[in-house]
Amino acid sequence: MNIAKVVVDVPATQTNRVFDYKIPSKFQGSIHKGMRVIVPFGPRKIMGFVLDLVNESEFDRLKEISDLMDVTPVLTEELLDLGEWLSEETLSFYISSFQAMLPQVLKAKYKKELHCLSSDEIPVEFKTLFAGRDFITYDEFVEREGNHAKLQKAIRDGLIEVIYQVQSRETIKKQSVIRLNKEAHLIEEALEDLSKQAAKQRQLLHYLLEHSKPINQKTLLKKVNTTRASLKPLLDQGLLLESFEEVYREPYEKGKYPRTSPLPLTNQQEEAIQPILNALENEEHHVFLLHGVTGSGKTEVYLQSIQEVIEKGQEAIVLVPEIALTPQMVERFKGRFGSEVAVLHSALSAGEKYDEWRKIQRKQVKVVVGARSAIFAPFENVGIIIIDEEHETSYKQEDHPRYHARDVAIYRGEKHRCPVVLGSATPTLESFARAKKGVYHLLSMGNRMNNATMPTVDLVDMREELHKGNRTMFSIRLKEAMEERLKKGEQIVLFLNRRGYSTFVMCRDCGYVIECPHCDIALTYHRKNERLKCHYCAYEEKMPSMCPECESDTIRYFGTGTQKVEEALAELLPEARVIRMDVDTTRRKGSHERLLTQFARKEADILLGTQMIAKGLDFGNVTLVGVLAADSLLHLPDFRASEKTFQLLTQVSGRAGRHALPGEVVVQTYTPEHYSVQLASQYDYEQFFSEEMKLRKSFQYPPYYFLTLITVSHVNQVKVMEVTRTIVQLLQKHLSQQTRILGPTPSPLTRVKDRYRFQCMVKYKNEPNQRKIIKKILTYFESDIQKNDLLIQVDLQPYQLM
Ligand SMILES: Nc1ncnc2c1ncn2[C@@H]1O[C@H](COP(=O)(O)OP(=O)(O)OP(=O)(O)O)[C@@H](O)[C@H]1O
Numbered sequence: 001m002n003i004a005k006v007v008v009d010v011p012a013t014q015t016n017r018v019f020d021y022k023i024p025s026k027f028q029g030s031i032h033k034g035m036r037v038i039v040p041f042g043p044r045k046i047m048g049f050v051l052d053l054v055n056e057s058e059f060d061r062l063k064e065i066s067d068l069m070d071v072t073p074v075l076t077e078e079l080l081d082l083g084e085w086l087s088e089e090t091l092s093f094y095i096s097s098f099q100a101m102l103p104q105v106l107k108a109k110y111k112k113e114l115h116c117l118s119s120d121e122i123p124v125e126f127k128t129l130f131a132g133r134d135f136i137t138y139d140e141f142v143e144r145e146g147n148h149a150k151l152q153k154a155i156r157d158g159l160i161e162v163i164y165q166v167q168s169r170e171t172i173k174k175q176s177v178i179r180l181n182k183e184a185h186l187i188e189e190a191l192e193d194l195s196k197q198a199a200k201q202r203q204l205l206h207y208l209l210e211h212s213k214p215i216n217q218k219t220l221l222k223k224v225n226t227t228r229a230s231l232k233p234l235l236d237q238g239l240l241l242e243s244f245e246e247v248y249r250e251p252y253e254k255g256k257y258p259r260t261s262p263l264p265l266t267n268q269q270e271e272a273i274q275p276i277l278n279a280l281e282n283e284e285h286h287v288f289l290l291h292g293v294t295g296s297g298k299t300e301v302y303l304q305s306i307q308e309v310i311e312k313g314q315e316a317i318v319l320v321p322e323i324a325l326t327p328q329m330v331e332r333f334k335g336r337f338g339s340e341v342a343v344l345h346s347a348l349s350a351g352e353k354y355d356e357w358r359k360i361q362r363k364q365v366k367v368v369v370g371a372r373s374a375i376f377a378p379f380e381n382v383g384i385i386i387i388d389e390e391h392e393t394s395y396k397q398e399d400h401p402r403y404h405a406r407d408v409a410i411y412r413g414e415k416h417r418c419p420v421v422l423g424s425a426t427p428t429l430e431s432f433a434r435a436k437k438g439v440y441h442l443l444s445m446g447n448r449m450n451n452a453t454m455p456t457v458d459l460v461d462m463r464e465e466l467h468k469g470n471r472t473m474f475s476i477r478l479k480e481a482m483e484e485r486l487k488k489g490e491q492i493v494l495f496l497n498r499r500g501y502s503t504f505v506m507c508r509d510c511g512y513v514i515e516c517p518h519c520d521i522a523l524t525y526h527r528k529n530e531r532l533k534c535h536y537c538a539y540e541e542k543m544p545s546m547c548p549e550c551e552s553d554t555i556r557y558f559g560t561g562t563q564k565v566e567e568a569l570a571e572l573l574p575e576a577r578v579i580r581m582d583v584d585t586t587r588r589k590g591s592h593e594r595l596l597t598q599f600a601r602k603e604a605d606i607l608l609g610t611q612m613i614a615k616g617l618d619f620g621n622v623t624l625v626g627v628l629a630a631d632s633l634l635h636l637p638d639f640r641a642s643e644k645t646f647q648l649l650t651q652v653s654g655r656a657g658r659h660a661l662p663g664e665v666v667v668q669t670y671t672p673e674h675y676s677v678q679l680a681s682q683y684d685y686e687q688f689f690s691e692e693m694k695l696r697k698s699f700q701y702p703p704y705y706f707l708t709l710i711t712v713s714h715v716n717q718v719k720v721m722e723v724t725r726t727i728v729q730l731l732q733k734h735l736s737q738q739t740r741i742l743g744p745t746p747s748p749l750t751r752v753k754d755r756y757r758f759q760c761m762v763k764y765k766n767e768p769n770q771r772k773i774i775k776k777i778l779t780y781f782e783s784d785i786q787k788n789d790l791l792i793q794v795d796l797q798p799y800q801l802m
C-alpha cells in the first residue's frame with residue numbers, strides 16, 4: 001500500500017472528499033487507517049485523517065505525505081465508518097465529524113513561520129529581526145516589526161518564505177521520579193562520608209534505602225520534609241537518579257469512593273433487567289426503553305447490566321446529561337467499578353479530558369460515563385450503551401455535526417450487536433411512540449423503591465394569590481410549607497426555570513397567554529416595535545394594552561431570575577440558610593461539588609436553583625420541593641413546550657421524599673388547568689402522552705412528521721431574505737407535494753452578532769431525496785458561502801427552535 005486516502009482539515013464543500021497522497025518509503029508500513037498525518041495542501045501544510053490505504057490512484061503526480069502526527073491510530077475503523085455515516089446523516093463535512101469524535105487537544109494547531117532564504121540580501125530591518133536565525137515565528141514578526149507591505153515585498157523577491165507548521169496540542173503530564181542510582185552498600189558508604197550538617201540529605205538516602213522503590217519526587221520531599229535543594233547534590237553526585245514518567249491527570253481522586261456491591265434487586269427491577277441480560281447473553285441488538293418513575297432504581301439496573309458486560313470481557317458506554325454529571329452520579333459508578341471507570345465531563349480541563357480518553361483508547365478502563373460526546377468512546381468491544389434521561393435535549397449537538405447521541409448509540413449498537421438502553425421517567429414522545437409500536441422494547445418500573453409513595457403535588461393558582469393581594473413571588477401555601485420544614489430541620493429544594501423569561505406575554509389577572517392562531521405556540525414579544533410575532537409562520541400583531549380575554553391592564557411579558565428570588569427569600573425567611581445554584585455560582589471548577597456537599601451536610605436549609613438541580617439529586621432529608629413558575633417553559637415558541645414542562649415538573653418533583661421521609665411538592669402556576677401541569681401533578685405519563693400525541697398529529701409535528709430547519713444568516717438583511725426565499729422555491733420545486741414548507745420567516749433570534757437570520761421549516765413524512773436536494777442547494781450557494789460570508793445551517797431533526 002503506497003497511497004493514502006486522506007480527508008484534509010479544510011471544512012468546505014470542495015474539499016469535502018478524500019485526497020490521494022503518496023506514502024514516502026520512509027513511512028511505508030507505519031501509516032495506518034485512522035492516523036493523523038501532515039500533508040501539503042496548496043501553499044501550506046495541514047493536518048488530515050487517513051481513511052484508507054490503497055495501491056492505485058486515478059491521479060498521477062501525487063504529492064507526498066510530509067509527516068505523521070500519530071504513532072497509533074486515533075480513530076478505529078469502526079469510528080472511521082461512523083464518521084462517514086455521521087457526515088451523510090447530518091450533512092456535515094467529514095473533517096468536522098472526525099474531529100467531533102476526538103478530544104479537543106487532538107485538533108491541529110497551525111503556526112506560521114517566516115524562513116529567511118538569503119541572509120545577505122534581506123533588508124536591514126529584517127536582518128536585525130532574524131538576528132542570524134534561520135527562521136522566526138510570525139507572531140514575533142507581528143510583535144516586533146509588523147510591516148506587512150515590507151514582508152510581502154520580501155516574499156515576492158524570494159528572500160523570505162512563509163511556512164505553515166502543523167502542531168499537535170497534545171501534552172502529556174510527566175512527573176519526576178527519584179530512585180537510588182547505586183547499590184545499597186555503596187549508598188551506605190556514601191552516607192558515612194556525608195558531612196554532619198547535611199542532615200536532610202542523609203534522611204533522603206535513608207528513606208530510599210528503607211523503601212528501596214522509586215518514588216514520586218513530590219511525595220519524597222514531603223515525607224522527608226525538605227526541598228529540592230537537598231536533593232540536588234545527591235543527584236549531582238550520581239547517588240540518586242531522576243527520571244520523568246508519564247502520569248494521568250486524575251480529576252477524580254483514586255480510592256476516594258467507598259466501594260459498593262450489587263443490591264438485591266426488587267421484583268420490578270428484576271423484571272426490567274432480565275430482557276437486557278438476555279440480549280447480552282445472545283449478543284443481540286435491541287433498543288430498550290426503560291420507563292421508570294423517579295426513584296424507581298433505574299441506576300441499579302444500569303449498574304448490574306454493566307457488571308454483566310464487564311464479566312463478559314466487554315465495555316460499556318453510559319451517557320448522562322451534562323448537568324446530571326454531578327459528583328453524586330460519578331460516585332455511583334466509581335463506587336461500583338472503581339478504576340475501571342473513565343469520566344468525560346465538560347468541566348474537566350482539556351488535558352484531563354485527553355487523559356481520560358487515552359485510558360479508554362488504551363483499554364485501561366471498561367466503562368465510560370460521560371456527556372454527549374462520550375458516545376464516540378473508542379472502545380472496540382462495546383457490550384452495552386446506556387443513555388440515562390434520554391429525553392434531555394442536550395443529547396442533540398447544536399453545532400456541526402448536528403447529531404443526536406441517541407441515533408449514534410443505535411448505530412453503534414447495531415455494529416456491535418449489543419443492547420442500547422434508553423432510560424427516563426419521562427421519555428420523549430418519539431421514543432415512547434416507537435416503544436408502543438414495538439420498534440423499541442418497553443421496560444416499565446412504575447413504583448418507587450420500597451413502594452415509597454410519590455410526593456403529593458399541590459398546584460397553587462398564582463392568579464388567586466394576586467386577587468388575595470399577595471404580590472410576592474411566594475404563595476401563602478409555599479411560605480407555610482417552608483416554615484414548617486425549617487422548624488423540623490428538614491430540607492427544601494426551590495426550583496426556578498431561568499430559561500425563556502420575558503419572551504411571552506401573559507395576563508397576570510386571568511393567566512391568558514397570547515398565542516399564534518395558526519401554530520399553537522406563544523407569540524414572542526419584541527420590545528423594539530412593541531409587536532408580538534410567531535416564529536414559525538411569520539404571523540404578527542400589535543402588543544395589546546389590555547387582556548383580550550378579561551380586559552385587565554395587567555397584561556405583560558413575564559420573568560424573574562434566581563438572584564431576585566434569593567433576595568426575596570432573605571426578606572421572607574431571614575433565618576433560612578440558602579444555597580443558590582445557577583450558572584453564576586457554579587462557574588468555578590469544583591464549586592458545583594462544593595455546594596452540593598454543603599447541602600448534603602445540612603449546612604443549608606434551602607437549595608435554590610435552575611435546571612441544574614432538577615436532575616439526579618438524591619438527598620434523603622429533602623421533603624419539600626417548590627416550583628416557582630411552572631409556566632415559564634410552557635409558552636416558549638417551541639412545539640415541545642408542553643412536553644418540556646411535563647418533563648421538568650416530573651423531574652423536579654422527583655427530588656422530594658426519596659427515602660424514609662415522605663415528600664411534598666408545591667407548584668406555583670398561572671395555568672393550573674393546563675394538561676401538562678395537571679398530568680404532571682398526577683404523575684400520569686400515559687395520559688400526557690396520548691393528549692400530546694393528539695396535538696402533534698393535528699398540528700403536524702414530530703413524531704408524526706419529520707422536521708428540517710434551515711437557517712440563513714448574513715450581515716445584509718435583504719440578502720438573507722432573498723437567499724431564504726430562493727431556498728424555499730427550490731425546495732417547493734423538488735420536494736414532494738405532501739411536504740409542507742413554512743417560511744421564509746425571521747428566526748426567533750433575528751439578529752445575532754450583527755448578522756440577520758431567516759429560516760424556513762420543512763415538515764414531511766417521507767422525503768428520501770431530501771439530503772441530496774439540500775446538498776445541491778448548498779452547492780448552488782457555495783461561492784456566496786465561501787466569498788461573501790453567507791451562512792446556511794441545516795438542522796435535520798431540530799430540537800432548538802430559538
Ligand atoms: N435494589 C435496591 N435495593 C435497595 N435500594 C435500592 C435498590 N435499587 C435502588 N436503590 C436505591 O433507591 C434510590 C433511588 O434509586 P435511583 O436513584 O437509581 O432511581 P432512579 O430511577 O435513577 O431515579 P431518578 O430518575 O430520579 O434519577 C437510590 O438511593 C438507590 O440507592
Ligand SMILES: [Zn+2]
Nearest residue numbers: 516519534537
Ligand atoms: Zn404561527
Ligand SMILES: [Zn+2]
Nearest residue numbers: 507510547550
Ligand atoms: Zn386577562
